[in-house]
Amino acid sequence: MLRVVLSRLLETLPVLAVVTLAVFLLLRLSPGDPAATLAGDSATPEMIASMRQKLGLDEPLSVQFGSWIAQLARGDFGISILSQQPVLTMVGQRVEATLSLALVTMVLAMTVSVPVGILAASRQGSAFDRFIMAGTVAGFSIPTFVVGYLLVYIFAIQLRILPVQGFTPIGESISRFLSHIALPTFTLSLVYIALFARTTRAAILEVLSEDYIRTARAKGLGEIAILTKHALRNAAVPIVSVFGIGFAMMIGGVVVTETVFNIPGIGRLVVEAVLARDYPVIQGVILIIASVYIVINLAVDVIYIFLNPKINY
Known part of the structure; x- marks a missing residue:
């Protein structure tokens, strides 16, 4: 029984890795900008750029993905952009x-x-x-x-x-x-x-x-x-x-x-x-x-x- 559980857990690691990468890329490559949403309809391009920098969205995708994985490794799923709650x-x-x-x-x-x-x-x-x-x-x-x-x-x-x-x-x-x-x-x-x-x-x-x-x-x-x-x-x-x-x-x-x-x-x-x-x-x-x-x-x-x-x- 223990062997079955351990083998199944090991088999799920690649699945989780693929899901993690797919979710990250689909969100980043899909239309829309959370910085623009957060800045409001009357925001200027400079305000949106400042908001993107504050949220870390101006970083390369590889850096953003690495930061997220590091957070997950610590059991931290991140902070909501809108509510600022974990x-x-x-x-x-x-x-x-x-x-x-x-x-x-x-x-x-x-x-x-x-x-x-x-x-x-x-x-x-x-x-x-x-x-x-x-x-x-x-x-x-x-x-x-x-x-x-x-x-x-x-x-x-x-x-x-x-x-x-x-x-x-x-x-x-x-x-x-x-x-x-x-x-x-x-x-x-x-x-x-x-x-x-x-x-x-x-x-x-x-x-x-x-x-x-x-x-x-x-x-x-x-x-x-x-x-x-x-x-x-x-x-x-x-x-x-x-x-x-x-x-x-x-x-x-x-x-x-x-x-x-x-x-x-x-x-x-x-x-x-x-x-x-x-x-x-x-x-x-x-x-x-x-x-x-x-x-x-x-x-x-x-x-x-x-x-x-x-x-x-």
Whole structure:
């Protein structure tokens, strides 16, 4: 186990290096100048040049990149150009909202999709199976912002049973936390329920065609026991893989949902930083999200070993 973890960590170093270089170059080579934004619309060229010098943007790209890498080596992700706050502090202020939304969405998606996928596979070709498959297609096809605005119209404007926007930390009030997180969770979970249900169904169907399943049925084992103890356990590897990838994507892809429901999370922080050309914030957040991907993939690899010790790394 330790060998697997160490080897995976070593393999991620080149990935992080490429991500770091790509983020730095894409930001520096894309249109826009944070110095001009900071100086204001009425700033003269001399004022903009002075601001660029103050921010260190007049240095060669190699010098800027080297300075950033040196900061990262010390655990310093830089200072925001606009707010003059440390990037890690800004991320820390936003991370609870994003993690809360992602975790609640993942729990809901897993709770609904796995049983639905198992039932659809056990009744392949039935009306229920066709209904579930049609529902997953709709879940993939409808844009997230459309679902969000539709839910706001129904539950917040018409029925007035849930708030339109905002976020309340769970430590302040559990009831307010649940009421604020409900609509964003339902909005974001639709596509993941569709993805996980289709994945579960496909994995279960593949396992149900195996000889040991037919043997279990021949011995008189009940269908529920076959599906839960034999089929689901042996189909768990691809399902866990999709869960891991889905959770990583969710952390980095909540921008639309956070914008629709005005949630002060990491997604909105990235949008605000991009609009303001706040290089340190954009670089820091993307690097943190890339690290989250790596940690989740590492966790999935470890889970693989527990689910199937025969997997050879």
